[in-house]
Amino acid sequence: MLDRFPSDIAPSPEALESRVGEEMVLLHLGNDTYYGLDAMGTRIWTQLKAGTPLPAIRDRIAAEHGLDARTVEADMAPFLDDLLKNELLVHG
């Protein structure tokens, strides 16, 4: 399911972030989009910024939460789609 995402996607350099507790708000300076991340989204975003490959992010979350990798993928995919749609993720 994550295979359809290019391996070079990365947070946009136009994206600013600000922490609110365990959550985060992103601002895309180019299109003035604000985007709220819950704790899990914040975790994924943080790892994307660190350059962690998507399969590794999936595996870490699955291991930490005792979940099946495919279940994590099913949640990650629409989240990544949304970030791409809002240009918060771009091709690195």
Next chain:
Amino acid sequence: MEPDELMPSVTWTWRDRIGTAAGRPDGMPGHHALHGEGIGCALISMDDRSVRLREPEGADEATVAQWIADQAVPRILAHLGEFVVHAGAVQAGDGRVALFLGPTGRGKSTLTGFLHREGWTLLGDDAARLSLQDGQAVAGALYRRLKLLPDSWNRLFPEPGTPPILTGRKVSVDLDAVLDPVAPRPVAAIFRIDMPGDTREPVAHRLSGAETCMELVRESFALDPTDRGRAAHRLPLAAAVAAAAPGFALSYPRDFAQLGRVRDLVAATLDRTAHARLGP
């Protein structure tokens, strides 16, 4: 404020929900332009801190002064680095401040006016300056003012001869005079006033920190909303305030007879937030 027939052409870059437009006067660095429906075009100089107005579009001087207070001054302060949001602010008897966020027409003034009538202290009905002091979110208002439609005013203050203490003070465009706010007070909770929908009784749902942050940003003032640098400046301010004060979505029927229940709900919510901070 001076009438000025020699306004430059303006490149308008932004317009809000009530028709206020922002732009840049061509060939005039350090200047900004605002346009208000029925008001006209205001040319703002950040160099000499002046507001010059083209021939008003039929508005009388008091209306123009009010527009400057409501629209220009908060945006100028925001441009100077303050975090100013479109909000009503009232203080309960024990000092806790409740902020009510929402666009024009959502009911901020009616609710803040009602709470003031009930003995809470009105800090402002339209704009609040937010910041942090020792990790605590604090709010200050630009001026004590309550602007209500006649129907709401008559329902809330039916007694003849109600002292006109809430009708606003004269507002100067001299920033040094305006920069004399109500002293900042601790914010206990931030309420987003939602449309009533099918709500039959007042309800308050907790917002996440990220949601609260985005509401604060959405309702924040900016002289040039397309200014990336200042947008980047506002985001961490909003995040810090949202992390320090809980946010709630407040929905209630738009019925004067229900406002007492809204007051009770707001007070109970403030109590819960206080206990949450004191508790384990």
